[in-house]
Amino acid sequence: MQFQCDTASRTPIYRQLTDQVRAAVARGRIQPGDRLPSVRQLSRELVVNPNTVARAYTELEREGTLVTQQGRGVFVAEPRNDLTKRARQKQLEEHLDQLFVEAVHLGFSAEELLQLIHKRQERFTFSVEENPS
Known part of the structure; x- marks a missing residue:
């Protein structure tokens, strides 16, 4: 995977990296x-401070997206569902509410938003839940 950072962006570089990893996992x-590249390797490639990459990796590890194996490197973790289905649904609903607020402020109708969602969903990999909690 090729990482990029935009130093002119208002989004902090560590957040750009975490967002890119999350999106790459979601899209398969x-x-x-x-x-993933080591902290040193990625910091050299992007010409950023190693602490910035370490912060991104630490955040992704804390949320369960990445796992560090001592002496081996940083890897994408197996998906975990520590939360119940209801808790995960509540979290998703909060994100959807944010999306709807933004769509309203941008002047989109509900139909336009749904069409865009259907169009964009093809870019992502959805798993089928075998054991709902």
Whole structure:
């Protein structure tokens, strides 16, 4: 996976990196078990402070997206569902509410928003839940 950072963006570089990893996992571009570049390697490639990359990796590890294996490197973690289905649904509803607020402020109708959602969903990999909690 090729990472990029935009130093002119108002979004902090560590947040740009975390967003790129999350999106790559959601789109199936990187899979559980895939190895990511080391902190040093990625900081050299992007010409950023190693602490910035470490912060992104730490945040992704804390949320369960990445796992560090001592002496081996940083890997994409196997998906975990620590939360109940209801808790996960509540979290998603909060994000959807934010999306709807933004769509209203941008002047989109409900139909336009739904069409856009259907068009964009093809870019993502959705899993089928086998054991709902």
